[in-house]
Amino acid sequence: MSQEVRVRFAPSPTGPFHIGGARSALFNYLAAKHTGGKFVVRIEDTDQKRSTRESEENIKDALKWLGINWDEGIDIGGPDGPYRQMERLDIYKKYTEKLLAEGKAYYCFCTTEELEAEKEEQLKKGETPVYSGKCRNLPKETVQQYLKEGRPYVIRVATPKDQIIAIDDLVRGHVEFDSNIVGDFVIVKSDGIPVYNYCVVMDDALMHITHVIRAEEHLSNTPRQIVLYHALGFPVPQFAHVSLILGKDKKKMSKRHGATSVQQYKDMGYLPAAIVNFLALLGWTPDSDQEIFSQEELIQQFSLDRVAKNPAVFDIEKLNWINFHYMKELDENQLLAVCLPHLQKAGYASEQPSEQEMQWLKAMCQDMREHVQYGAQIVDAAKIFFTDDFKPENEETAAVLQEETASAVLKMFSDELAGLDQVTADTVQPLFKKIQKGLKVKGKFVYMPIRVALTGVMHGPELNVIVALMGRDKVQKRLAQSGLI
Numbered sequence: 001m002s003q004e005v006r007v008r009f010a011p012s013p014t015g016p017f018h019i020g021g022a023r024s025a026l027f028n029y030l031a032a033k034h035t036g037g038k039f040v041v042r043i044e045d046t047d048q049k050r051s052t053r054e055s056e057e058n059i060k061d062a063l064k065w066l067g068i069n070w071d072e073g074i075d076i077g078g079p080d081g082p083y084r085q086m087e088r089l090d091i092y093k094k095y096t097e098k099l100l101a102e103g104k105a106y107y108c109f110c111t112t113e114e115l116e117a118e119k120e121e122q123l124k125k126g127e128t129p130v131y132s133g134k135c136r137n138l139p140k141e142t143v144q145q146y147l148k149e150g151r152p153y154v155i156r157v158a159t160p161k162d163q164i165i166a167i168d169d170l171v172r173g174h175v176e177f178d179s180n181i182v183g184d185f186v187i188v189k190s191d192g193i194p195v196y197n198y199c200v201v202m203d204d205a206l207m208h209i210t211h212v213i214r215a216e217e218h219l220s221n222t223p224r225q226i227v228l229y230h231a232l233g234f235p236v237p238q239f240a241h242v243s244l245i246l247g248k249d250k251k252k253m254s255k256r257h258g259a260t261s262v263q264q265y266k267d268m269g270y271l272p273a274a275i276v277n278f279l280a281l282l283g284w285t286p287d288s289d290q291e292i293f294s295q296e297e298l299i300q301q302f303s304l305d306r307v308a309k310n311p312a313v314f315d316i317e318k319l320n321w322i323n324f325h326y327m328k329e330l331d332e333n334q335l336l337a338v339c340l341p342h343l344q345k346a347g348y349a350s351e352q353p354s355e356q357e358m359q360w361l362k363a364m365c366q367d368m369r370e371h372v373q374y375g376a377q378i379v380d381a382a383k384i385f386f387t388d389d390f391k392p393e394n395e396e397t398a399a400v401l402q403e404e405t406a407s408a409v410l411k412m413f414s415d416e417l418a419g420l421d422q423v424t425a426d427t428v429q430p431l432f433k434k435i436q437k438g439l440k441v442k443g444k445f446v447y448m449p450i451r452v453a454l455t456g457v458m459h460g461p462e463l464n465v466i467v468a469l470m471g472r473d474k475v476q477k478r479l480a481q482s483g484l485i
Contacts, residue, residue: 022275023283025063042074042083043059065272072207080208091202096187104231107147114134157228159227167236168238171304172219177222240304245283278322280298282314287306324374348385400458407484409439410453413435423471428464453484
């Protein structure tokens, strides 16, 4: 490819960084890195009522956490800055004056009431509401007089009539729009701030963006932007509109489907590599059955021609499966680092653990790891060690303690445990066989009542491991609590 690929991610800092935004950022990043191109990050902050620096910091932190680093843009600068729209107002003003001078844009003095009446009339006729162009051909003298009087105005672009606006989208294919439906839309509001569709065109053109990769919901903005590219005399980039992310109910991803922001997943103890791996598969299909990808592999294999048109379904079970894969690759210190904040939040670990406590916590996390798909799940897995206030989880579990041999099993186990010099997983394991032989019962009639008496559940980590982690005193207390010894 002779021309350097330049892509951008341009979020609005108006709230928590959505997982869908992260997917858009990732696709842009992968497209740039795959071709040896450049990835630019800029901020679209013209919505001054909702934009905050706090939200901008949240976006930057999330991108860095995910390993999506940019070549140019906010913080690091570059040749085409500034990279925040509100710092580019002088640039926009220059191009607005040019459009006005060339007759490609005009002042519109219509009041809100006039525009609303016009819209209602069009709807009554069954027409698509489009501005009539009433102010498009006002005499210059009238315009000057209205400006002199201080009448409020907006600036509209003069959209060519009776034209087909066509794009060959790299994901959607050939798409056409009727310019008459686009109409003469506003490019500068009455407060003097340019609108999104106007700013984004100037930014993309002046930053030499070659490919605009964004969510499908922006497809409806594209005809307006193409009108502006032509009016401003800028080359039109290639567009790629990526499918929406849906919940399992096939509706647009929202809070009702669970966590929607990157920060929420970070707070729950998901790993950034797993999130990236998962997001890459939301709308992009590799040319093999491979499902676990390093970032390097994604960069090597990613291409827009394998991005699907169909909506991507956010499957939390798939994310958990992928994250579990990455969790299993952590060493014991890394695993503890992921789990510790959740244990502390639950009150299961001290804010400043001693060396002895840290060693116990490390051993516990290591032994529980097969039951922890993401960091926050350690709380449920570890609960058995920290609360004595529990009951068998259901009737089937409670029935285990009603078996005729249960009392004898618990009594013999308690006695044998008391006789051990040290309680470790290795010293506890032989006791189960000893009880089987001594009481002449099958293994499950030994393991099950002990497990239920100690944990309240029928399944979990190896029983000898649980006993060793609990320690002699707690185990004896739990056995006594059962009421069977």
